[in-house]
Amino acid sequence: MRSAPRRLLIAVAVLTLAALSAACAEQAAEEHDHSTHSHDEDDAGGAQTGAMQSMSGGHAMVAAVEAPEDMSVSLHVEPDAVSGLNIHLTTTGFTFTPEDVNADDEPGTGHAHLYVDGVKITRLYGPSYHLTGVEPGNHEIRVALNTNSHADYVQGTTLVDAVLALTVPEPDEASAHTHAGSDAVEAPPGMAVSVHVGPDSHSAGGVNVRIDTAGFAFAPRSVNGEHVAGEGHAHIYVEGVKIGRVYGPWFFLGGLTSGEREVRVTLTSNAHQPYAADGEPVEATVVVAVP
Incomplete structure (x- = not known):
């Protein structure tokens, strides 16, 4: 498999997430304690083409498919004024196709996988996602582009993914407030x-x-x-x-x-x-x- 320019986009930032502590108690209970993630999901299975064993940037790849040369992904994370983090992806050479998840692979299509500190959290079926439950401290958020059958997209032996390191501070109780949302x-x-x-x-x-x-x-x-x-x-x-x-x-x-x-x-x-x-x-x- 040929080598290609590395598409791993790494940004290191210290986010001042005072807005995380601004969540009201009801919202925190609803959007943190009851969130359901898919840590036990085994996305290595399914019919996959171009299967390989490799390592890229310290992340293991169980199976992989060669990506088009123009495929890339970048990651933007911003604090939410009520709770958690808002995650936004920008992609090139890639189309989200959630309607075809688990089906045969089509070049340049699929979904994304979201990881926090190396642990898979869920699939992303579109470019935006609201993430809750990230505790104060240093964390690494990573998103990887995947085929319909959950294989990693790669260019050569390099994953098509993006990584962001961030620091979530302790909540500031003084900044707590009640958000809008009760009146229809x-x-x-x-x-x-x-x-x-x-x-x-x-x-x-x-x-x-x-x-x-x-x-x-x-x-x-x-x-x-x-x-x-x-x-x-x-x-x-x-x-x-x-x-x-x-x-x-x-x-x-x-x-x-x-x-x-x-x-x-x-x-x-x-x-x-x-x-x-x-x-x-x-x-x-x-x-x-x-x-």
Whole structure:
């Protein structure tokens, strides 16, 4: 396999995350304690082409596929004014295809895997993700681009990934505040949502969530900002317990126990206010059988 210019993008920064401590108690409980990650997911399986054993930048690759020469990824992490971190990816030569996860590989398509301190947290089905549960201290966040069958994309023996080292300080209790989000805002005419959830064939306890909307646009880079009618993000609940935010139409939800589980999705404004039409929340609920 030929060598190619290294695409590993490393940025070292000390983030002043005073905003992390600004989370109200309710939000911290909802978006930290109840988040579900897929630490036990085995993404090394599946039908993969170009399988190889290699090491790049200290990260093990179980299987890999040669990436197009123009494929790259960069990583931007910023503190969220309510809780956690907002992660944004910028890619070239790559297309997110969550609808084809676990299917045959197509060059230049797939999803991303997110790691914190070398531990896999979840899959990313789009360029933005809200990460909670990162304790104060020094951490390394890494994202890697992967094929539909979860193989690592490489150029030569170099992973197509991006790494960011950051320091999360201790919370500053004096800066705590209550965020907006309790009062509903009127939805524009025609706003609607439906949700489809199916078990993931590659991850025990994992499901793939697809959110279809009308009259609504996901705006992850405007989260916590001013209200703009018709834009925002979604909140996802399992058995009535809030799991977190969703910044796009696809979401991987891991760590569920077997049995029938109720999944609910609500559309919210940039300021976390639920959208309502004629006094009723704009939301959708489905029951999924988790194997």
